[in-house]
Structures are given as structure tokens and as C-alpha cells.
Amino acid sequence: MINVLVADDHALIRSGLAGMLGAQPDITIVGAVADGAEAVRHAGTLRPDVVVMDIRMPKMDGIEATRRIRLAPDPPQVLVLTTFDLDEYVYEALRAGAGGFLLKDAPPGQLAEAVRTVAAGESLLAPAVTKRLITRFLRVPPSPTAAARAAADRLTERELEVLRLVARGLSNQELAERLHLSDATVKTHVSRVLTKLDLRDRVQAVVYAYEHGLIVPGEDD
Incomplete structure (x- = not known):
């Protein structure tokens, strides 16, 4: 229960x-x-x-x-x-x-x-609502910082791509379809991103990506 x-x-x-x-x-x-x-x-x-x-x-x-x-x-x-x-x-x-x-x-x-x-x-994180939400509340996006660049250095190119898509509200299934990967592989990539950046969950990943300028609100995918 x-x-x-x-x-x-x-x-x-x-x-x-x-x-x-x-x-x-x-x-x-x-x-x-x-x-x-x-x-x-x-x-x-x-x-x-x-x-x-x-x-x-x-x-x-x-x-x-x-x-x-x-x-x-x-x-x-x-x-x-x-x-x-x-x-x-x-x-x-x-x-x-x-x-x-x-x-x-x-x-x-x-x-x-x-x-x-x-x-x-x-x-x-409902994908459609997430994208609208972040675009609205982060009206002045930050520029990439040294911390963001350091974080990006800890991630592989694929993991950084996964992080940016997670920040846009995509679910694991949508990530798998977009990147032509299996669900299990997507889950592994998401888990590694969270571990490497010391993040608790996908919500923190979304906040992290926007706060560190890894993604710009309103920017096209």
C-alpha cells in the first residue's frame, strides 16, 4: 500500500x-x-x-x-x-x-x-508541460559556466545528448525512439548521467541543465 x-x-x-x-x-x-x-x-x-x-x-x-x-x-x-x-x-x-x-x-x-x-x-515530468514550464520560468537563461563545462567534460557525448533531451522533458521511451536505442540502454545512460553529476533524479537533471546553461529555454531541439 x-x-x-x-x-x-x-x-x-x-x-x-x-x-x-x-x-x-x-x-x-x-x-x-x-x-x-x-x-x-x-x-x-x-x-x-x-x-x-x-x-x-x-x-x-x-x-x-x-x-x-x-x-x-x-x-x-x-x-x-x-x-x-x-x-x-x-x-x-x-x-x-x-x-x-x-x-x-x-x-x-x-x-x-x-x-x-x-x-x-x-x-x-509531463513532457509538454515541462517544456512550457521551463521556458516560462527561466526567462533569462544563464551562459555556460566553468562548472557546466566541467560537468560536460565528465559526460560522454551521448550522455550529454541524453541530458539535454531529458531537460526538454522527453521520457525514456521517447529518448529511445529519438536516439534509436533500446529502453535498457537509455536507462543506463540516464543512470550514468545522474551518477556522474551527483543528481538525485530526472527533476534535478532538468534543473541542472538549465541552471548551467547546457540548454536554452525555448531553443529548438
Whole structure:
């Protein structure tokens, strides 16, 4: 079973999320809270596998709550919910350690699958949304730095290509099709990129690539 804590300041949304997820045979709702401070506290006491986190909440927003939760020993995964067109903090949430994000208008089945994905330790980055997101929130792309050049030196040409495509939101299957590689080979390349750059997951890889100027927002593939 996947134990889930829901954090949203709107009672109706909070109740709806808990109801939708709790109806799944493999998901148990261990708590539902109304602000980030409560999310941090209950994450420590209830030990959920996943925290479904709203961004805009009173007392403590979802970004700071995510950061504090992810700094704890053996922390739960965090799935951030966003209205996207209204929230301009999703990028910061990813930097804070969120395992992924999902739009609030996603259908129940997609929400449940997102919880399963992040619970398994995988990152949830919807390709189309990721590209739009990064383009919007990194309006002034950084120039390649010495750190970026050093990182590129640690990667093979193929690994650097994989990193750039991951940063554009491509899934492993799409990477395999684009590069004419097997799924297993793609997974190996992604794993090596994360290991060489000391990154936790694909979310960090996306942030790393943009922050270090290895890819330019809005640039064609």
C-alpha cells in the first residue's frame, strides 16, 4: 500500500483529492492538512510514502514545506499540484526536492498514477508541460559556466545528448525512439548521467541543465 498525505488549504479540494486517491485499491490516505506547516509536522509523524502538496497555502507555502520535508532523514516523496497558469513557483518547488508536478485539473486516474510513479522513486515530468514550464520560468537563461563545462567534460557525448533531451522533458521511451536505442540502454545512460553529476533524479537533471546553461529555454531541439 502507498500511504499518502494530502496538503491543500481548500477544504473541498482537499476532501476531493483524499476521496479520489483513497478509492484506489493500493492507496491509503493517512492524513489531510490545510497548510504547509501541518504538512511538515504530519510528514514527520505519519511517515507517508507520498505527500500530495499544493503550492499556495497559509502559514507556510508548499515550496518551503517541500524543502523541509525533503531535508528530513528518509523523507517521503512530494508530488506538487499546481494550476500552472496561476502558480509561478513550480520551478522553485522542483529545486526544493519535489519529485514532480501535476495539474490540478488532471483526471483521477492520472493523479493516482502520478502518486504511484513518485512513490516508486521515479520523477514525474509531463513532457509538454515541462517544456512550457521551463521556458516560462527561466526567462533569462544563464551562459555556460566553468562548472557546466566541467560537468560536460565528465559526460560522454551521448550522455550529454541524453541530458539535454531529458531537460526538454522527453521520457525514456521517447529518448529511445529519438536516439534509436533500446529502453535498457537509455536507462543506463540516464543512470550514468545522474551518477556522474551527483543528481538525485530526472527533476534535478532538468534543473541542472538549465541552471548551467547546457540548454536554452525555448531553443529548438
